[in-house]
Amino acid sequence: MQVYKYDENYIYESPVVLEDDSPIPDNCTIIAPSDGLYIPKFNPKTKKWIESASKEYIDSLKPLVPEPSEAEKVKKQLSDLTYQLMMDGVL
Template identity: 40%
Template structure:
C-alpha cells in the first residue's frame, strides 16, 4: 500500500510502500496528493491535500519571458542573414 508522509506541520515529506499488514505510521496517510501541487499540505480532518504555496512563490518558479529587446534583436539578425543569403544566391553583393 502507498503511504504519503507529512511533517509536524503537515507538509508533504515523500512517499513509500508498506505491507498491507503494517500499521499506518502516525505521520502518514493513504490519501495521494493531488497532481500539480507545489507545496502540498495535508488536512487530516478533511483527509485531503491542498496547495500551501503562495501565488508569488508559484510565479517565481515559472520561466521568465525573454525580454522584448532580445526578440527584436534576433528578428533583425534573422532578416539581415536572410538578405545576405539571398544576395549570395544571386551571385554577389549590393
C-alpha cells in the same frame, strides 16, 4: 501498500511503502497528493491535500518570458503597419 508521509506541519515529504499488514503511521495517509500542487499540505479534518505555496513562490518557478529581439520587434511593427494599410484600403 503505499502511503504518503507528511511532517509536523502536514507538508508532504515522500511516499512510503509498507508491508500489507503494517499499521499506517500517524504522520501518513493513504490519500495521494493531487497532481499540480507545488507544496502539498495535508488537511486531516477534510482529508484532502491543499496548496501551501504562496503565489509569489509559484510565480518564481515559472520561466521568465524573454524580451523580444530587435528583429522580432521590427517584424511585429512591419506586420502591424501592413495590417493597418490593408484595413485602410491602401494595400
